[in-house]
Amino acid sequence: MRLADAQVVSTRALLAARENIRAAIEAQAMICIYGQAGHGKSFAVNASLRELAPKLTRRIQFRARPSTRDLRHELFYALGLQGRPPAHAIEFDRMLRGALVEPRVLVCDEAQWLSKLCFEYLRYLWDDTDSALTIVFTGGNGCFEMLLSEPMLESRVYAWQEIGRMPLDEVLDVIPAFHPVWSEADLIALCDQEAAHGNFRAWAKITHHLTVGLQQAGRSRVDEELLRWAYSKLSSRQAA
Incomplete structure (x- = not known):
């Protein structure tokens, strides 16, 4: 992507x-x-x-x-x-x-x-x-x-x-290193529970939407509102 x-x-x-x-x-x-x-x-x-x-x-x-x-x-x-x-x-x-x-x-x-x-x-x-x-x-x-x-x-x-889904402890460990948009976010566990479910492709898509959203909104940090906006763009099947 x-x-x-x-x-x-x-x-x-x-x-x-x-x-x-x-x-x-x-x-x-x-x-x-x-x-x-x-x-x-x-x-x-x-x-x-x-x-x-x-x-x-x-x-x-x-x-x-x-x-x-x-x-x-x-x-x-x-x-x-x-x-x-x-x-x-x-x-x-x-x-x-x-x-x-x-x-x-x-x-x-x-x-x-x-x-x-x-x-x-x-x-x-x-x-x-x-x-x-x-x-x-x-x-x-x-x-x-x-x-x-x-x-x-x-x-x-x-x-x-x-190769299965990443468990939550691994998500919390690797996602901050995956992209700097997560370096200060305290919403990783919420995102994994509600949308990503340990699926790395889902994490990549959500991260891409977040970077676009941050730029468009002129923000520097992720918040819960922006996070939910980002993964609302995933299909309902992925988010289930």
């Missing part, structure tokens, strides 16, 4: 994700980091990989059920392979396996959209004896259940991490 003056804060979930990803890269393993929307899973994964493996990381993402042909082509472009994608599957597979001899970290975002055949194909690439591939599956609703329903894949997952 291009939130000026916002800072990356080391939540417990982010620190755990960093450690899980570090261990997975060392073991060239598969891991799954999942959770509901807005809890910070994608941010935790991206921030960790920017630190741990910025040059090795490649990302793929689908918004609808892809075929294995779609997956091959997405991998072709994500890996930066030269030339045209091979016309025949056996040639395509040979090319991808050859590319994955070099260490790579593949992030499969919104993994719940992958089909059984796509999961089988990723397992096939990872199982190759010459592969140096680490796979990070991330996703929201249904991601955990989808991977769990594939026994051959589930048995190979090195670590599972669910």
Whole structure:
């Protein structure tokens, strides 16, 4: 949201994700980091990989059920392979396996959209004896259940991490460090109880509305009236 003056804060979930990803890269393993929307899973994964493996990381993402042909082509472009994608599957597979001899970290975002055949194909690439591939599956609703329903894949997952809502004690600790608008506010607990509910995306949106409101009103500090104005802009579902 291009939130000026916002800072990356080391939540417990982010620190755990960093450690899980570090261990997975060392073991060239598969891991799954999942959770509901807005809890910070994608941010935790991206921030960790920017630190741990910025040059090795490649990302793929689908918004609808892809075929294995779609997956091959997405991998072709994500890996930066030269030339045209091979016309025949056996040639395509040979090319991808050859590319994955070099260490790579593949992030499969919104993994719940992958089909059984796509999961089988990723397992096939990872199982190759010459592969140096680490796979990070991330996703929201249904991601955990989808991977769990594939026994051959589930048995190979090195670590599972669910990223949930921040508890209130953590909110009180990290939100003042997240943005200076909260540095003197004594309304953090109220905001979390009434609107944010430990959801970091909700906190970011509320903070953005507050910075706009402070500027428009010519104020320097947050008060209860401005706070409620800010989170009145969230959907009723988020505020429930």
